[in-house]
Amino acid sequence: MIELESITKTYLLGKENVNVLNNISLKIEQGEFVAIMGPSGSGKSTLMNMIGCLDKPTSGNYTLSGENVSHYSENELARVRNQSIGFVFQQFHLLPRLSALKNVELPMIYAGVSKVERQLRAEEALNKVGLSDRMDHLPNALSGGQKQRVAIARAIVNKPKIILADEPTGALDSKTSTAIMEQFRELNGEEGVTVIVVTHESEVAAYANRTIFVRDGMIQLPSASNRGASE
Amino acid sequence: MSFMENLLMALSSLKAHKMRSILTMLGIIIGVGAVIIVVAIGQGGEAMLKTQITGPGNTVELLYQPSDEEIRANPNIFLQAPFKQEDIRALEQIPEIKSIVASSTQMSSVRFQQETADVSSTGINQAYVKLNEMKVEKGRSFSTSDFLGGRRVGLVSHVIQEELFKGKNPVGEVITVANQPIEIIGVLEKPTGLLSFSSMEVYLPFQTWRTIYGSSDFTQVTLQADTSDQLESAGKKAARLLNNMHNTEDSYQVLNMEEIAAGIGQITRIMTLIIGSIAGISLFVGGIGVMNIMLVSVTERTREIGIRMALGATRGQVLTQFLIESMTLTLIGGILGIFLGWGTASIVSFFAGWPSLISWQVVLGGVVFSMVIGVVFGLLPANKASKLDPIESLRYE
Numbered sequence: 001m002i003e004l005e006s007i008t009k010t011y012l013l014g015k016e017n018v019n020v021l022n023n024i025s026l027k028i029e030q031g032e033f034v035a036i037m038g039p040s041g042s043g044k045s046t047l048m049n050m051i052g053c054l055d056k057p058t059s060g061n062y063t064l065s066g067e068n069v070s071h072y073s074e075n076e077l078a079r080v081r082n083q084s085i086g087f088v089f090q091q092f093h094l095l096p097r098l099s100a101l102k103n104v105e106l107p108m109i110y111a112g113v114s115k116v117e118r119q120l121r122a123e124e125a126l127n128k129v130g131l132s133d134r135m136d137h138l139p140n141a142l143s144g145g146q147k148q149r150v151a152i153a154r155a156i157v158n159k160p161k162i163i164l165a166d167e168p169t170g171a172l173d174s175k176t177s178t179a180i181m182e183q184f185r186e187l188n189g190e191e192g193v194t195v196i197v198v199t200h201e202s203e204v205a206a207y208a209n210r211t212i213f214v215r216d217g218m219i220q221l222p223s224a225s226n227r228g229a230s231e
Numbered sequence: 232m233s234f235m236e237n238l239l240m241a242l243s244s245l246k247a248h249k250m251r252s253i254l255t256m257l258g259i260i261i262g263v264g265a266v267i268i269v270v271a272i273g274q275g276g277e278a279m280l281k282t283q284i285t286g287p288g289n290t291v292e293l294l295y296q297p298s299d300e301e302i303r304a305n306p307n308i309f310l311q312a313p314f315k316q317e318d319i320r321a322l323e324q325i326p327e328i329k330s331i332v333a334s335s336t337q338m339s340s341v342r343f344q345q346e347t348a349d350v351s352s353t354g355i356n357q358a359y360v361k362l363n364e365m366k367v368e369k370g371r372s373f374s375t376s377d378f379l380g381g382r383r384v385g386l387v388s389h390v391i392q393e394e395l396f397k398g399k400n401p402v403g404e405v406i407t408v409a410n411q412p413i414e415i416i417g418v419l420e421k422p423t424g425l426l427s428f429s430s431m432e433v434y435l436p437f438q439t440w441r442t443i444y445g446s447s448d449f450t451q452v453t454l455q456a457d458t459s460d461q462l463e464s465a466g467k468k469a470a471r472l473l474n475n476m477h478n479t480e481d482s483y484q485v486l487n488m489e490e491i492a493a494g495i496g497q498i499t500r501i502m503t504l505i506i507g508s509i510a511g512i513s514l515f516v517g518g519i520g521v522m523n524i525m526l527v528s529v530t531e532r533t534r535e536i537g538i539r540m541a542l543g544a545t546r547g548q549v550l551t552q553f554l555i556e557s558m559t560l561t562l563i564g565g566i567l568g569i570f571l572g573w574g575t576a577s578i579v580s581f582f583a584g585w586p587s588l589i590s591w592q593v594v595l596g597g598v599v600f601s602m603v604i605g606v607v608f609g610l611l612p613a614n615k616a617s618k619l620d621p622i623e624s625l626r627y628e
Contacts, residue, residue: 049622052541054540054541054621054622055622074545074546075545075546075547078540078543078544078545078546079543079545081540081541081542081543082542082543083543087541087542089625093534093537093538093541093625095535095538097243097244097247106539106542107542107543109236110539110542110543110544110545110548111543154542158543
């Protein structure tokens with residue numbers, strides 16, 4: 001499903017080349033629930049951007065559902081993001097001037113879905129996350145947990161194969177965090193959506209079937225990584 | 232993503248910053264408004280000048296310009312009226328001519344009770360009334376029997392009422408024109424328009440005029456035809472006919488006012504162009520204002536752009552979104568500007584007695600041009616938006 005082969009990402013910082021990702025190889029199967037952990041500056045955000053097709057590797061191959069996307073043009077990557085990936089962010093990233101329903105409709109606008117169908121599917125997605133009574137609210141009128149549910153509804157509305165969540169509970173209290181993580185587990189279990197969560201909380205990582213530790217732009221071996229997590 | 236979708240999105244984002252949008256539009260509103268005002272008043276003025284110079288509907292004036300020989304033979308030639316009664320009768324035979332407007336003018340002393348004044352006294356035929364649209368503000372105009380019977384009645388200009396009658400109603404009073412009594416039957420309306428000025432004038436039926444002055448010759452002859460083509464051939468035939476009858480070579484000519492009017496139209500068009508270009512500069516400045524605000528808007532909405540890109544918007548779609556937004560801004564501004572220009576031009580023409588012409592070409596031009604400004608000045612901000620890096624933009628606070 002997701003296959004990274006010796007992915008390297010190099011940034012030019014001043015006159016120096018910095019390897020943010022260093023020869024990473026990784027395989028994630030359809031239907032997995034994976035947590036990516038690591039200290040800040042470890043390269044886990046870059047890894048997530050890479051998997052989410054927001055960034056291109058300097059070298060290496062990325063194969064997504066059998067397509068080698070490493071050399072895709074920007075427009076092709078935009079299509080892949082639109083069709084195959086649903087993003088959930090720590091800061092929710094809802095458009096403040098649009099109602100919950102309109103926010104959820106957004107990815108379908110870029111997918112070219114007709115207006116009527118858009119509304120239908122957005123309502124359906126909001127129903128699924130339990131927000132059928134908040135559809136016309138602006139993000140400001142929603143609690144943090146509700147905002148994140150809208151974001152999840154937006155992420156699943158185009159029926160992507162992968163949901164990428166970057167610190168999805170980072171801005172939420174523990175009770176709400178649990179509810180949100182339950183939501184991900186449900187999507188993973190019932191719909192078979194591959195869920196990848198970037199986090200530094202072990203409670204969040206505990207929902208995953210597998211945890212990948214990133215340090216200094218490299219994936220740590222399980223033995224070493226266990227030690228890293230306990231630090 | 233359809234155009235309508237983009238348009239609705241643009242409208243909602245303009246609505247979100249109402250004050251800013253209105254202030255930005257103001258530059259376009261004033262710019263488009265100014266251009267419309269200048270063009271409308273310019274075209275109105277041109278049209279008015281043309282009708283005043285050429286006179287109403289398909290007419291030419293006949294002109295007598297004696298040659299040097301004729302002047303040497305008769306030094307008083309300029310004092311004589313050049314058109315005789317038989318000339319008019321001969322002209323009536325030309326089939327293209329619809330009507331012949333003939334008149335004769337002399338300066339005369341006019342008296343009412345103790346007051347006297349020097350007045351231009353004009354004897355006119357019936358066609359003159361119709362062609363010059365003589366309207367009376369008091370009393371009545373001439374009737375057919377006034378002309379046929381040569382009755383001693385006259386119309387006076389508005390100034391005469393003011394000067395000779397001290398503003399009192401002169402209708403029914405009797406004045407003397409060249410010592411002959413004339414009953415005033417009406418007062419003419421005050422002339423309006425740029426080139427007309429009110430002067431002391433008395434109009435008499437030609438039959439009456441001729442008995443007072445003892446001359447049956449006309450100083451002025453104007454021909455009217457149905458179409459401009461007919462008018463041209465009528466004018467040529469008339470000049471040839473009169474030159475034959477008077478044994479002159481080329482003294483009788485057709486004064487082609489169309490040509491003069493075209494020349495004057497050229498001048499007003501150039502004037503309109505110059506002032507319009509100055510107004511166009513303000514439109515340009517308005518466009519820069521739009522560009523400025525759109526740049527601010529792009530910076531402010533960096534995160535929105537990042538989100539849209541993460542959700543699958545291509546760079547082209549982001550570019551289109553911002554282009555349509557700036558175009559919507561200038562289009563609304565342009566439409567409001569057209570109303571502003573139209574309103575102001577109407578008010579100006581109301582007070583100046585000057586017609587204003589808003590043609591559909593000007594309106595269409597205004598709409599299209601403001602859209603073009605939106606696209607041209609929106610290009611830089613929209614391009615900036617589309618070039619943003621989605622990862623950086625998502626992190627933007």
